[in-house]
Amino acid sequence: MAKELWKGNEAIAEAALRAGVEAYFGYPITPQTELLEYMAREIPKYPGRVFLQAESELAAVNMVYGAACAGVRVLSSSSSPGISLMTEGLSYIAGTEVPAVLVDIMRGGPGLGNIMPSQGDYFQMTKALGHGDFHPIVLAPSTVQEAVDLTYGAFELAETYRTVVVILADGAIGQMMEPVVMPPARPVMTEQERADWALRGAKDRERRILTSLHLSAEGLERMNQGLQNKLARIQQKELRWQETMTDDADLLLVAFGTAGRVCTSVVSAARRAGLKVGLLRPISLWPFPEQRLVELAERVQQILVVEMNAGQMVLDVKAAVAGRAPVHFYGRMGGVVPLPDEISAQIDKLVSEPAGGTGFKTGSNNGYGQPKAMPAANGVRA
Amino acid sequence: MARGTIVVETNRCKGCELCTTVCPQDVLAMSDSFNARGYKPVVLVDPKNKCTGCALCAVICPDAVITVFRLPNVSRMSRAPLARAQAMAA
Amino acid sequence: MTPIALADYDVVYRRPDALTDVQTHYCPGCTHGLIHRLIGEVIDELGIRENTICVAPVGCAVFAYNYFNVDGCEAPHGRAPAMATGIKRVIPDRVVFTYQGDGDLAAIGTNEIIHAAGRGEDLTVIFVNNANYGMTGGQMAPTTLAGQVTTSSPYGRDVDLVGMPMRVAELISTIPGASYVVRRSVHNVANINKTKAAIKTAFQVQMAGLGLSMVEVLSSCPTNWHMSADGALKWIEDAMIPVYPLGDYRVADAVEPLTKRRRPDRSQNGSLATIPEE
Numbered sequence: 234m235a236k237e238l239w240k241g242n243e244a245i246a247e248a249a250l251r252a253g254v255e256a257y258f259g260y261p262i263t264p265q266t267e268l269l270e271y272m273a274r275e276i277p278k279y280p281g282r283v284f285l286q287a288e289s290e291l292a293a294v295n296m297v298y299g300a301a302c303a304g305v306r307v308l309s310s311s312s313s314p315g316i317s318l319m320t321e322g323l324s325y326i327a328g329t330e331v332p333a334v335l336v337d338i339m340r341g342g343p344g345l346g347n348i349m350p351s352q353g354d355y356f357q358m359t360k361a362l363g364h365g366d367f368h369p370i371v372l373a374p375s376t377v378q379e380a381v382d383l384t385y386g387a388f389e390l391a392e393t394y395r396t397v398v399v400i401l402a403d404g405a406i407g408q409m410m411e412p413v414v415m416p417p418a419r420p421v422m423t424e425q426e427r428a429d430w431a432l433r434g435a436k437d438r439e440r441r442i443l444t445s446l447h448l449s450a451e452g453l454e455r456m457n458q459g460l461q462n463k464l465a466r467i468q469q470k471e472l473r474w475q476e477t478m479t480d481d482a483d484l485l486l487v488a489f490g491t492a493g494r495v496c497t498s499v500v501s502a503a504r505r506a507g508l509k510v511g512l513l514r515p516i517s518l519w520p521f522p523e524q525r526l527v528e529l530a531e532r533v534q535q536i537l538v539v540e541m542n543a544g545q546m547v548l549d550v551k552a553a554v555a556g557r558a559p560v561h562f563y564g565r566m567g568g569v570v571p572l573p574d575e576i577s578a579q580i581d582k583l584v585s586e587p588a589g590g591t592g593f594k595t596g597s598n599n600g601y602g603q604p605k606a607m608p609a610a611n612g613v614r615a
Numbered sequence: 616m617a618r619g620t621i622v623v624e625t626n627r628c629k630g631c632e633l634c635t636t637v638c639p640q641d642v643l644a645m646s647d648s649f650n651a652r653g654y655k656p657v658v659l660v661d662p663k664n665k666c667t668g669c670a671l672c673a674v675i676c677p678d679a680v681i682t683v684f685r686l687p688n689v690s691r692m693s694r695a696p697l698a699r700a701q702a703m704a705a
Numbered sequence: 706m707t708p709i710a711l712a713d714y715d716v717v718y719r720r721p722d723a724l725t726d727v728q729t730h731y732c733p734g735c736t737h738g739l740i741h742r743l744i745g746e747v748i749d750e751l752g753i754r755e756n757t758i759c760v761a762p763v764g765c766a767v768f769a770y771n772y773f774n775v776d777g778c779e780a781p782h783g784r785a786p787a788m789a790t791g792i793k794r795v796i797p798d799r800v801v802f803t804y805q806g807d808g809d810l811a812a813i814g815t816n817e818i819i820h821a822a823g824r825g826e827d828l829t830v831i832f833v834n835n836a837n838y839g840m841t842g843g844q845m846a847p848t849t850l851a852g853q854v855t856t857s858s859p860y861g862r863d864v865d866l867v868g869m870p871m872r873v874a875e876l877i878s879t880i881p882g883a884s885y886v887v888r889r890s891v892h893n894v895a896n897i898n899k900t901k902a903a904i905k906t907a908f909q910v911q912m913a914g915l916g917l918s919m920v921e922v923l924s925s926c927p928t929n930w931h932m933s934a935d936g937a938l939k940w941i942e943d944a945m946i947p948v949y950p951l952g953d954y955r956v957a958d959a960v961e962p963l964t965k966r967r968r969p970d971r972s973q974n975g976s977l978a979t980i981p982e983e
Contacts (some may be wrong), residue, residue: 288820297714297790444779631734631934677738684714
């Protein structure tokens with residue numbers, strides 16, 4: 234298969250089309266809009282498939298909910314503020330256990346923030362995508378090819394577990410162009426191939442009801458227990474991560490998405506400088522690769538978590554590592570992408586005085602005075 | 616012998632009395648005893664066989680607890696609505 | 706005189722097949738149940754039970770899908786038109802209807818109904834206006850009347866503070882994509898039959914693919930209005946209809962023929978089942 238140059242947002246859209254997505258509901262929001270525009274151009278070329286721009290992200294996710302209840306492969310995409318509008322609908326989808334795929338091209342926040350790449354939605358995606366106990370499967374690509382591959386497989390994954398699968402990228406991945414090998418196109422499911430729980434009209438069978446409403450406590454607990462069992466299965470089977478030079482690493486970098494991509498350069502630079510640095514890049518943020526992290530934490534001397542936020546995944550890392558090794562954090566906010574040499578400087582400091590290490594870089598913050606440096610994240614009183 | 620009659624699903628009636636407000640023959644009354652849900656259901660009280668099966672009670676019943684019957688061999692004049700009503704009920 | 710056996714009688718009215726035999730949870734005399742019954746009768750008469758999908762709201766009718774013997778689902782509060790859009794767009798040959806209360810449609814869901822109408826979605830919306838939030842115990846809704854006491858307008862709705870009652874049929878009728886928008890009431894038998902005729906037309910508009918159809922139905926709420934079932938129907942007539950005039954607010958040209966049933970010949974002097982609309 235030939236490599237072609239693809240823009241992230243459009244590559245993700247094309248991957249979904251090739252995976253047999255049948256309906257796309259979206260809303261314009263930078264830095265994700267090219268995905269919507271691509272679907273607007275391409276879907277009409279596929280008879281029977283549906284493209285619709287909704288009146289809001291909130292409406293879009295409820296259209297997704299409807300199409301999912303009809304058992305078709307359905308996609309929506311947005312960016313951080315839009316995702317916030319979708320949280321109620323996503324909770325309903327999780328509670329009804331119908332499959333759907335959602336793409337979040339993260340941007341600077343909170344509030345209107347800006348349109349720069351960010352990883353500020355980590356908590357929202359992995360901890361609180363809506364009310365109630367549920368977790369979507371969250372997959373974080375760091376290249377356009379990986380975004381394509383994860384999107385291509387996301388629909389089957391969603392159907393296997395009847396859950397929401399989130400492709401968690403950011404403005405950088407959405408906007409950059411990279412060579413990509415596109416997967417083969419799969420036909421759309423015929424109506425007969427749709428799931429046996431799907432709503433289609435009660436012809437020659439009992440009627441079906443899809444709801445997340447269980448008024449009795451026991452009934453809702455049974456439903457939740459089923460959900461938790463499903464999530465446990467996902468945690469066993471759907472872990473994905475990538476390691477770079479971790480076999481002999483003294484210092485382990487942990488970073489995902491674009492931050493993970495930057496850290497691969499940091500590892501090579503450090504190795505050239507004779508420093509044994511390795512990288513663990515979680516691809517599935519939920520389920521989180523805890524076990525692997527524990528194994529590595531027992532071998533390395535220090536861990537440095539690098540994120541494009543104020544420190545979110547670092548809490549999961551600390552929870553998993555549980556004191557086996559000191560966990561440091563370096564982050565940039567506001568949509569600033571940390572550059573390799575900034576991170577290398579952190580590493581040098583950590584290697585020279587292990588207990589040191591700063592929190593997040595205190596760039597200018599529009600005049601409110603310098604934010605207090607975050608305490609060292611390793612529990613050791615600085 | 617009444618030209619029409621009704622059957623009430625007694626345990627489903629919530630005793631809202633709306634049917635009693637529309638019966639042209641005034642043959643509907645509320646029972647003195649309670650049904651399974653603790654409501655006093657409607658009862659057909661038609662000693663003089665005045666019920667014509669006009670079904671107004673069924674039209675206003677919010678819980679569809681009333682099934683309406685009508686004798687087939689009534690005079691031609693009033694048979695006509697029966698045919699169509701049957702079509703609707705079928 | 707030996708009593709005639711029931712079997713000798715013909716059935717002229719029974720519960721429609723499109724309703725399940727599940728007893729509704731609605732309060733005694735609440736006309737939600739009656740409106741469900743009319744929808745069930747229409748689904749039977751149009752023969753579409755096996756082809757219909759119901760989208761239930763959040764509100765008193767949150768369990769509507771338990772009462773219709775059709776495939777059903779549950780939309781978040783106010784979002785039924787969007788969810789129904791998602792269903793209808795992917796299985797366009799099915800009949801999809803939403804059943805929504807005034808809190809659901811006229812407050813939180815206003816954006817969704819306006820844009821579903823704006824797009825001319827081939828959907829049928831049964832909008833039940835009982836001038837309050839019933840399920841949560843009788844709070845003020847956008848349709849609550851001026852001066853009407855509710856648990857969240859305990860001193861009567863102050864229109865200077867919270868504005869005038871919202872007339873949804875008039876609002877939606879300004880949108881071209883809504884091709885059949887009418888307001889009916891169920892406060893007496895004659896109007897119940899007209900409501901049923903309107904619901905039938907609304908479903909036929911959808912089946913003919915003529916755009917969005919919406920029937921606003923003035924409905925009673927004896928419990929939260931603190932009235933008897935019969936008193937509540939009177940209140941609809943005396944207090945609600947002056948604020949919410951009944952009538953046809955938008956009947957697109959293409960829909961016109963659907964509203965003119967074949968007028969039954971004189972000899973049958975009208976049918977019990979459907980009252981032709983003037």
